[in-house]
Amino acid sequence: MTRTGAVASAAALTFALAACSPSNEQPTESAESTSTATAGTEETSTVTIAGNLQGAGASSQESAMDAWRAEFQNANAEVTVGYDPVGSGGGIEQFLSGAVPFAGSDGLLDASEYEQAVQQCDGDGGAYHLPMYISPVAVIFNIDGVDSLNLDAATIAGIFDGTVTTWDDEAIASQNEGVELPSSTITVVHRSDSSGTSENFTDYLEQASDGAWPYEASKEFPETSAQRVGADGTSAVVDNVTTTANSIGYADASRAGSLGTVAIKVGDEYVPFSPEAAANIVSASPLSAEANGENDLAYEIDRTTTDSSAYPLTLVSYHIVCSQYDDETERTLVTEFEKFVASEAGQQASATAAGSAPLTAELSAQITAILDGIAANA
Structure with a gap:
């Protein structure tokens, strides 16, 4: 199954990010419903979208994903989102095979998986990790x-x-x-x-x-x-x-x-x-030296901290997305959903449903800017 086919077919979906962008204001050919997302407290744009979005991956995100999916679909009557909580390894496998356009993962791609992502994603940019769920x-x-x-x-x-x-x-x-x-x-x-x-x-x-x-x-x-x-x-x-x-x-x-x-x-x-102690350990941790450039927000969590305000047994669960997709409809479905997940409203939804630590406003805005830069071939 191609990644386009996965998006066009109903099923399971996963991860998310911050607020909608001006570059996405023009409707695609399949556009029929309206999506509004926020970064922090600012509404940044409205786009019109329709279609089915499918994702798979980390079961840790399941409660949060249920909340994200429900709220995003309520705001976008012509969009169906599904997510299969098969585990991080299964989600990465489906993403790298082109079965789903994004994966949820509590762990990072290894060197060989980064290489596979370059082959699977359109263009030379490969894949990015976007932190959506801190728990x-x-x-x-x-x-x-x-x-x-x-x-x-x-x-x-x-x-x-x-x-x-x-x-x-x-x-x-x-x-x-x-x-x-x-x-x-x-x-x-x-x-x-x-x-x-x-x-x-x-x-x-x-x-x-x-x-x-x-x-x-x-x-x-x-x-x-x-x-x-x-x-x-x-x-x-x-x-x-x-x-x-x-x-x-x-x-x-x-x-x-x-x-x-x-x-x-x-x-x-x-x-x-x-949640507060989990957020503190992420704030104190650097990005991985193996990250795929400045748009790949893959963290190297410091488990050896002696700061008692931090909880070092914390996972940062990511949505892994392509840096480029093969058509505009696919790109729009992925990026608009992810922008909602990263938004203040999306993060509050996961905090309420799953007790996760919300992203900071700065990190949410950074994720939104990365999503705005994701391109489509056609």
Whole structure:
């Protein structure tokens, strides 16, 4: 399926960005409905669009995507948006094959995937990462009568690697005085699919555990010696932890629900997850040295910070888009949806639905300018 065919067919869609631009004010041949987006609080333009937009990728964004999709479709009666939460790896695979015009991913393209994007996207510009969803990753657990625990990165690494196997292990008990911990064996629940959430989680363990995590960051959870269960997608991880006594897992914090959660050690303090702490770690992190030029907003998150106002186990979930599309209708559908996602209204929708940290006004405006520069061949 070509990328144009994916846009013209109904299905699943994903990510977004800031406000509509004057360059898009002329309707396309298929234009029938009106879209208005905002950057910060300023309305920048109105464009007329119609068609079907399809995306696929990170399941962490599912709640936010439902909110973005509903609001964008309410404002654009002739547009259908769909999104298939197959996981970051699956979304990237579909994007690089031309099956969808954008992908959602909690992880970054690697060098070979950047090269594939140059071949798949029209022109020589390849693909860009646009940060749309900033959210803490929660370490979730199910221990009867326990709602929260304090753990440092080395202990979390030991649990997920299988060197810490029971809840009353001294490594856990010493950080949780007064908490009644069972002697039960810990069951680790991890993602079995290719997952950007796994990549962020393992990147945190690799960077912050002082060598206790012997694996490289990866979308695929490694073959550790822990008693463990693999689950396909965020919902399945949460369901397995919910139904398995004395289990532990990791998931986008918006899906933690009533499960117990971990406050992770940052510097000398234990920091619970929050949107504000997640936003702080992104603000303090540089762009990746491997980024595809100044329009590729791929962040290198600093997991080793000692600033207790920051939560280093944070994912930045991206919408990966082409720097150029093969026709104007396709370009307009992608960029107008993404502008809405990045807008103040779009970010408030995801904050309400999923507890995410809204983009700053400056980042939203930067994303909008990048989207305005995306071209079409015809």
